[in-house]
Amino acid sequence: MNSYWKPLQASFVKVENLETAKKMKNYMKGQFEYYGIKQPERKQLEKEFYLQNPIPNYNQMEALVLDAWKQPHREWKYVALSFFEKYKKQWKADEINLIEKLIQTDSWWDTVDMLATKYSGFLLKKYPDLVPDKPNEWIQSNDLWLKRSALLFQLHYKSKTDFPLLKAYIYECLPTKEFFLQKAIGWTLRQYSKIEPAIVVDFIEKNPLPPLSMREGLKWVRKENLY
Secondary structure, rough: OOOOHHHHHHHHOOOOOOOHHHHHHHHHHOOOOOOOOOOOHHHHHHHHHHHHHHOOOHHHHHHHHHHHOOOEEEEEHHHHHHHHHHHHHOOOHHHHHHHHHHOOOOOHHHHHHHHHHHHHHHHHHHHHHOHHHHHHHHHHOOOOOHHHHHHHHHOHHHHHOHHHHHHHHHHHHOOOOHHHHHHHHHHHHHHHHHOHHHHHHHHHHHOOOOHHHHHHHHHHHHHHHOO
């Protein structure tokens, strides 16, 4: 571990809770190890750490993100993400490659969804020349989590959503039986239905979406009695 992170590691070890760690691990299907530190406590420990350890220069960012990411306890993924975000105003276009690497490493929804919506969503809006080439690569890859990220990167774009592009990605995934892709299709349609409910309803009615995607996509318009 990089020496920069050592004080935070010591803080985590000091408050490790094995009983809570077991519950966290079980919740994540037994895939990851945890210290058992809940989010409010972890954020407070991070806050205290940064007060004593100033944020390094931008040119050290990637190495420190990757160093935190490779640590065995899942809490370090969340540390890496919050640390990465501290440099958000300085992000360059090639940060998309770091985001892509994180999406593909130790992947699960807890990290991928944030990387897809909050990180790649921001970067692809900031550098529109990356679109559609980069998300096209993702949707055509064999990586489930890159495909999910292509579907979700516009999740918070509201009226700026490129719906033809989103539809193309949904068509690409229609044959899938993957839960996480079916869920993502429905999730992104539900979000856009808050902006263009008639367009989303028309799309859902005219296309053979998986039942899960259809239910999720119509959830908001049904709640608002628009369908």
